[in-house]
Amino acid sequence: MYSAYFLMSDEDVKKYVQAKIKDFSGELQCREIGDGNLNYVFRVTNEAGASVIVKQAGPQARISESFVLSTDRNRIETEALMLEAEYTPDLVPKVLLFDQTMSCCVMEDLKDFEIMRKDLMAFHTFNHFSENISTFMAENLIRTTDFLMNPVKKKQLQKQFINPELCEITEHLVYTEPYIDFKKQNMLTEGNEEFIRDFVYNDKEMHLKVAKLKQQFLTQGQALLHGDLHTGSIFINQKTLKVIDPEFAFYGPIGYDVGNLVANLTFSWLRALAFNEVDYGNWVENVLVETMEKFELKARAILQESIEQFAIYEEVVEGFLSSILRDTFAIAGLEINRRIIGLAKVADITTIEDKEARILAERRGLSIAKECIKNDTISSISEYLQLLLKYKGEVLI
Amino acid sequence: MYSAYFLMSDEDVKKYVQAKIKDFSGELQCREIGDGNLNYVFRVTNEAGASVIVKQAGPQARISESFVLSTDRNRIETEALMLEAEYTPDLVPKVLLFDQTMSCCVMEDLKDFEIMRKDLMAFHTFNHFSENISTFMAENLIRTTDFLMNPVKKKQLQKQFINPELCEITEHLVYTEPYIDFKKQNMLTEGNEEFIRDFVYNDKEMHLKVAKLKQQFLTQGQALLHGDLHTGSIFINQKTLKVIDPEFAFYGPIGYDVGNLVANLTFSWLRALAFNEVDYGNWVENVLVETMEKFELKARAILQESIEQFAIYEEVVEGFLSSILRDTFAIAGLEINRRIIGLAKVADITTIEDKEARILAERRGLSIAKECIKNDTISSISEYLQLLLKYKGEVLI
Numbered sequence: 001m002y003s004a005y006f007l008m009s010d011e012d013v014k015k016y017v018q019a020k021i022k023d024f025s026g027e028l029q030c031r032e033i034g035d036g037n038l039n040y041v042f043r044v045t046n047e048a049g050a051s052v053i054v055k056q057a058g059p060q061a062r063i064s065e066s067f068v069l070s071t072d073r074n075r076i077e078t079e080a081l082m083l084e085a086e087y088t089p090d091l092v093p094k095v096l097l098f099d100q101t102m103s104c105c106v107m108e109d110l111k112d113f114e115i116m117r118k119d120l121m122a123f124h125t126f127n128h129f130s131e132n133i134s135t136f137m138a139e140n141l142i143r144t145t146d147f148l149m150n151p152v153k154k155k156q157l158q159k160q161f162i163n164p165e166l167c168e169i170t171e172h173l174v175y176t177e178p179y180i181d182f183k184k185q186n187m188l189t190e191g192n193e194e195f196i197r198d199f200v201y202n203d204k205e206m207h208l209k210v211a212k213l214k215q216q217f218l219t220q221g222q223a224l225l226h227g228d229l230h231t232g233s234i235f236i237n238q239k240t241l242k243v244i245d246p247e248f249a250f251y252g253p254i255g256y257d258v259g260n261l262v263a264n265l266t267f268s269w270l271r272a273l274a275f276n277e278v279d280y281g282n283w284v285e286n287v288l289v290e291t292m293e294k295f296e297l298k299a300r301a302i303l304q305e306s307i308e309q310f311a312i313y314e315e316v317v318e319g320f321l322s323s324i325l326r327d328t329f330a331i332a333g334l335e336i337n338r339r340i341i342g343l344a345k346v347a348d349i350t351t352i353e354d355k356e357a358r359i360l361a362e363r364r365g366l367s368i369a370k371e372c373i374k375n376d377t378i379s380s381i382s383e384y385l386q387l388l389l390k391y392k393g394e395v396l397i
Numbered sequence: 398m399y400s401a402y403f404l405m406s407d408e409d410v411k412k413y414v415q416a417k418i419k420d421f422s423g424e425l426q427c428r429e430i431g432d433g434n435l436n437y438v439f440r441v442t443n444e445a446g447a448s449v450i451v452k453q454a455g456p457q458a459r460i461s462e463s464f465v466l467s468t469d470r471n472r473i474e475t476e477a478l479m480l481e482a483e484y485t486p487d488l489v490p491k492v493l494l495f496d497q498t499m500s501c502c503v504m505e506d507l508k509d510f511e512i513m514r515k516d517l518m519a520f521h522t523f524n525h526f527s528e529n530i531s532t533f534m535a536e537n538l539i540r541t542t543d544f545l546m547n548p549v550k551k552k553q554l555q556k557q558f559i560n561p562e563l564c565e566i567t568e569h570l571v572y573t574e575p576y577i578d579f580k581k582q583n584m585l586t587e588g589n590e591e592f593i594r595d596f597v598y599n600d601k602e603m604h605l606k607v608a609k610l611k612q613q614f615l616t617q618g619q620a621l622l623h624g625d626l627h628t629g630s631i632f633i634n635q636k637t638l639k640v641i642d643p644e645f646a647f648y649g650p651i652g653y654d655v656g657n658l659v660a661n662l663t664f665s666w667l668r669a670l671a672f673n674e675v676d677y678g679n680w681v682e683n684v685l686v687e688t689m690e691k692f693e694l695k696a697r698a699i700l701q702e703s704i705e706q707f708a709i710y711e712e713v714v715e716g717f718l719s720s721i722l723r724d725t726f727a728i729a730g731l732e733i734n735r736r737i738i739g740l741a742k743v744a745d746i747t748t749i750e751d752k753e754a755r756i757l758a759e760r761r762g763l764s765i766a767k768e769c770i771k772n773d774t775i776s777s778i779s780e781y782l783q784l785l786l787k788y789k790g791e792v793l794i
């Protein structure tokens with residue numbers, strides 16, 4: 001029926017689902033609900049009110065036709081979801097169908113969930129979050145390392161998830177442009193231009209640290225990462241959460257995923273501060289501590305099942321965990337910087353309408369980020385928390 | 398003609414070459430000349446006396462039928478030779494034909510060359526060696542890093558050269574078994590059993606260093622390595638050399654290739670000492686120094702063409718070179734250990750017939766290796782040379 005790829009319209013999607021999905025052969029409703037930049041997301045509802053999601057990769061980014069991306073990312077996303085479902089079946093949407101020709105997949109509709117970033121921006125709290133996200137990270141990250149997976153099988157997975165184009169986006173946006181704006185696409189907030197020029201563009205010592213972290217990102221195939229683990233990639237409600245959108249998945253350094261999460265929670269914290277939401281700021285601090293403590297405990301527990309011969313030594317396991325934590329906070333710094341300086345912003349910060357408050361939030365973030373990147377001693381969540389508290393009161397303007 | 402793989406006899410090879418290679422359609426002579434462990438190597442000579450080599454991967458290792466290996470290694474070897482021919486056309490054998498179905502390739506016959514290890518064992522010298530091998534390493538290693546190659550293209554190469562089975566051999570034989578003999582296949586020289594038990598098996602601090610180096614080997618995709626760069630993989634004569642057998646090629650840490658070469662030259666040095674060949678020992682010392690100095694100079698020169706944005710900083714390039722050198726000497730230590738302790742020995746040492754002399758040579762090697770692995774300050778060829786000189790006179794028995 002579909003022997004060659006084409007970009008589907010609402011009507012095409014209806015026919016597609018009618019033909020392919022059980023209980024969806026009758027009259028259907030279809031609506032494009034995507035708000036991302038790379039893909040088309042359709043909600044298809046049947047007469048009984050049940051619904052599924054069809055996600056199709058477009059041949060170019062939605063913001064710019066000149067930004068062409070391989071539709072193979074849909075294969076990577078779907079295969080990553082299927083692999084994550086082996087380790088954490090309750091924490092990812094169920095895949096119902098994957099169609100390589102059409103670069104699309106059909107999956108469970110997470111109707112009862114909200115994008116977590118929106119909830120955080122409205123200062124909503126979730127008691128289960130640290131428990132569930134720490135499980136998601138520990139299970140998917142640690143179990144795909146050479147400590148838990150036969151290195152032969154791991155290399156086959158690494159091959160399956162070689163992801164040149166989406167990694168390149170990260171290499172540019174996270175690891176280069178915030179420091180060396182070689183494509184001239186950074187967007188500096190009015191009033192912060194000079195501060196950023198001096199504090200970030202001119203800090204050669206920081207650039208040297210970033211250069212090392214970039215080499216790590218380019219070369220270290222430690223675990224199968226989600227690759228884009230921010231609060232906009234998490235669907236949540238009061239009961240549980242689902243991690244979505246692993247199209248950036250590839251074998252990379254574990255600290256990249258964990259550091260992204262830490263950074264994005266930090267944006268919630270900066271926002272709470274900006275809005276003088278003291279209790280909420282405290283809640284975020286607690287979530288950060290609980291998430292990292294639980295992640296560390298769960299990672300350590302999984303590593304007890306290690307197949308690596310040298311893991312008979314406690315020092316090997318502890319050294320591995322320490323290196324993950326050091327990477328985590330350094331990379332959190334990179335993510336904070338790039339969301340403030342670079343092309344892709346976060347709404348937590350951009351929707352702070354008070355100009356002075358936004359400038360202060362950005363400078364607090366950039367100051368935390370700089371210490372994370374330059375200071376190798378930030379290697380535990382308690383040290384990170386001390387850093388947040390240091391900048392809580394400090395006035396930088 | 399050959400729609401399915403089968404292992405060829407001499408007669409099969411003749412017919413194959415007659416059908417496929419220009420100027421070889423007439424009467425042919427064929428002889429299996431392979432002395433390796435994994436492959437079959439045929440020399441095919443035509444009536445005019447011209448010859449070619451046919452190399453076919455067998456479905457199992459020649460030493461053990463239970464040791465089954467994918468014949469895909471022949472694809473990897475041939476594709477690696479073809480890539481190396483782009484960077485160093487004069488330093489690798491020319492590939493005439495690659496046949497994926499038959500897992501074989503036809504290549505230039507290096508009749509006028511000898512395996513370098515045999516020459517070194519006979520205390521022959523080669524004035525051009527340091528110049529040519531440093532070019533081979535600098536060109537092929539540095540140009541396949543993210544500093545010189547677009548990271549998108551590099552990841553495609555990395556995918557092409559994912560090599561799980563041959564990497565596993567290295568992970569076991571080099572990075573595990575000399576320290577934790579979990580397969581009980583180490584072979585300790587009579588008279589050195591107790592020394593090795595105490596000096597290697599019981600040195601936990603060394604094991605912890607090896608465990609870190611193993612994680613590096615398992616995860617760091619820095620450059621396309623040869624993967625087995627010892628003096629038995631080099632064909633040489635008084636004019637030039639050709640590096641052969643890159644079937645272990647994969648994206649790994651640069652120090653693995655360079656360290657292997659350093660270790661194998663060190664075996665020549667240990668042999669010279671054992672035979673009281675003072676001048677030859679001095680020649681090997683000079684070759685080590687010249688090779689490493691030229692490699693460093695050539696690598697630095699190539700890095701001046703870097704496409705990596707952060708390479709505008711001299712510190713980034715120098716830091717990268719320093720890390721390669723630190724890795725090199727640590728990994729040289731691993732290679733020295735495994736060739737003395739493990740399953741795959743080197744003839745440089747095993748053919749020292751005087752029992753005391755062999756024991757001394759092994760202990761000198763193991764002592765040098767231990768300092769390289771445990772001592773992070775061995776990071777330049779002058780420090781390595783000091784280490785050799787330290788053990789030159791020292792009597793350990």
